[in-house]
Amino acid sequence: xxxxxxxxxxxxxxxxxxxxxxxxxxxxxxxxxxxxxxxxxxxxxxxxxxxxxxxx
Numbered sequence: 001x002x003x004x005x006x007x008x009x010x011x012x013x014x015x016x017x018x019x020x021x022x023x024x025x026x027x028x029x030x031x032x033x034x035x036x037x038x039x040x041x042x043x044x045x046x047x048x049x050x051x052x053x054x055x056x
Contacts, residue, residue, distance in 0.1 A: 028034050
């Protein structure tokens with residue numbers, strides 16, 4: 001029974017240690033903190049469009 005408790009504690013610690021960077025990376029995406037940056041990037045992309053060289 002003690003080995004089962006130790007195994008559960010070890011697995012919880014391992015998953016927390018492995019998944020914490022992933023959680024920190026994706027938290028702003030799920031909180032939509034990245035939405036203003038996405039709008040800014042899209043606006044810059046549209047403004048920096050390719051000019052037609054035949055008709056200046």
